Amino acid sequence: MAGPVRVTPEMEAFHQQVSKDGLEPLWMAAPEVMHRQPKSKAIPYIWKKEVIERHVKKAADIISFENGGDRRVLMLINPGMRDLEPYGWGATTQTLSVCVQILLPGEEAPPHRHTQTAIRYIVEGEGAYSGVDGEKVYMCEGDYVITPKGLWHEHEHEGTEPMMWMDCLDTPLIYYLHGTFFEGSPVKKQLITRKPSVDKYQGGMVRPLGDHQPSKAPLPVYRYNSTLASLKGLSDHYEPDPVEGYVVEYINPSNGHSANENIGAWLQKLPVGFHGKAHRHVNSVVYHIKEGKGYTLIDGVRFDWEKGDYLVVPTWAVHEHVNTSKTEEAILFSTNDIPIFEGLDLQRVEEYTENGGYQVEIGQFDPAETQELLKR
Numbered sequence: 001m002a003g004p005v006r007v008t009p010e011m012e013a014f015h016q017q018v019s020k021d022g023l024e025p026l027w028m029a030a031p032e033v034m035h036r037q038p039k040s041k042a043i044p045y046i047w048k049k050e051v052i053e054r055h056v057k058k059a060a061d062i063i064s065f066e067n068g069g070d071r072r073v074l075m076l077i078n079p080g081m082r083d084l085e086p087y088g089w090g091a092t093t094q095t096l097s098v099c100v101q102i103l104l105p106g107e108e109a110p111p112h113r114h115t116q117t118a119i120r121y122i123v124e125g126e127g128a129y130s131g132v133d134g135e136k137v138y139m140c141e142g143d144y145v146i147t148p149k150g151l152w153h154e155h156e157h158e159g160t161e162p163m164m165w166m167d168c169l170d171t172p173l174i175y176y177l178h179g180t181f182f183e184g185s186p187v188k189k190q191l192i193t194r195k196p197s198v199d200k201y202q203g204g205m206v207r208p209l210g211d212h213q214p215s216k217a218p219l220p221v222y223r224y225n226s227t228l229a230s231l232k233g234l235s236d237h238y239e240p241d242p243v244e245g246y247v248v249e250y251i252n253p254s255n256g257h258s259a260n261e262n263i264g265a266w267l268q269k270l271p272v273g274f275h276g277k278a279h280r281h282v283n284s285v286v287y288h289i290k291e292g293k294g295y296t297l298i299d300g301v302r303f304d305w306e307k308g309d310y311l312v313v314p315t316w317a318v319h320e321h322v323n324t325s326k327t328e329e330a331i332l333f334s335t336n337d338i339p340i341f342e343g344l345d346l347q348r349v350e351e352y353t354e355n356g357g358y359q360v361e362i363g364q365f366d367p368a369e370t371q372e373l374l375k376r
């Protein structure tokens with residue numbers, strides 16, 4: 001393999017000349033633009049429940065739909081992506097934009113559609129519905145809801161207490177690809193044309209004949225209790241995976257693929273005292289801690305988490321999960337960009353083989369350090 005380029009004064013002058021004419025020498029650029037392995041611009045980071053909820057609730061106090069805007073949402077911008085203009089492209093990782101949304105009783109967030117794929121994970125409350133492709137999809141805590149790209153969707157809160165949920169869209173990817181289309185609806189509410197799809201799928205592993213042909217959202221909502229029951233079935237009768245514990249992925253029952261096209265989602269259980277082995281992968285992941293307490297070691301740094309926190313594991317970062325409770329299971333909801341990387345045939349997963357498969361802890365995440373990053 002050739003070593004570093006030895007730049008002569010003549011070459012240096014040439015590099016400056018070509019640069020003025022919109023050209024750059026690949027022999028100089030290659031090590032930086034064609035790395036030997038993935039290099040993430042997003043960094044590992046955690047948003048604590050208290051911080052998110054404080055700001056989201058304040059937003060509910062001072063921002064109304066009468067002021068304009070389609071949604072009352074705060075985006076979780078990765079400190080490593082903040083220099084992207086505008087608005088850090090909304091990036092929590094290089095592909096995923098995780099947000100937290102609050103809707104108050106009686107409020108209506110108007111219909112729109114866009115080329116970004118969206119998912120929701122309900123963090124708190126009940127009584128609101130999303131209109132998705134002509135269906136009223138009522139949402140409760142722990143439910144997973146999809147809004148595939150191009151489908152009209154709106155939200156209305158018919159309940160009595162504020163509702164909060166996590167959104168995840170592939171905004172940074174679509175922005176980078178220049179593939180953004182966004183359309184507001186001329187009508188205040190979309191026409192409800194479909195009955196609740198959960199009633200069609202009560203049998204579990206059977207598919208109604210009418211859904212024999214694949215479609216984007218045959219089942220827009222995945223109820224928490226059903227998903228939890230499938231995890232219980234695994235944990236009652238099977239040994240945990242040494243890395244992940246127990247995991248189920250949300251799938252589209254009409255084609256068996258990821259429930260949403262570009263964004264994967266998992267519900268995961270770490271049994272009491274579980275300490276997973278480390279690994280890394282090309283895809284990035286954002287976790288929402290649904291229940292429990294523990295920590296994740298990311299490239300040797302310990303990120304302690306508990307119910308309500310949001311944690312980013314960037315591309316190719318070595319990570320392992322630990323449930324520190326002696327009595328409670330930990331339940332993690334996560335979104336990932338596996339469908340994107342698999343679709344491009346770029347996905348790789350690598351086990352960590354040093355030290356018996358477990359990292360050595362080299363430090364703890366210190367929010368004060370990232371405060372410096374956030375000031376930039």
Ligand SMILES: [Fe+2]
Binds near residue numbers: 112114153
């Ligand atoms: Fe939307």
Ligand SMILES: [Fe+2]
Binds near residue numbers: 281319
């Ligand atoms: Fe992982």
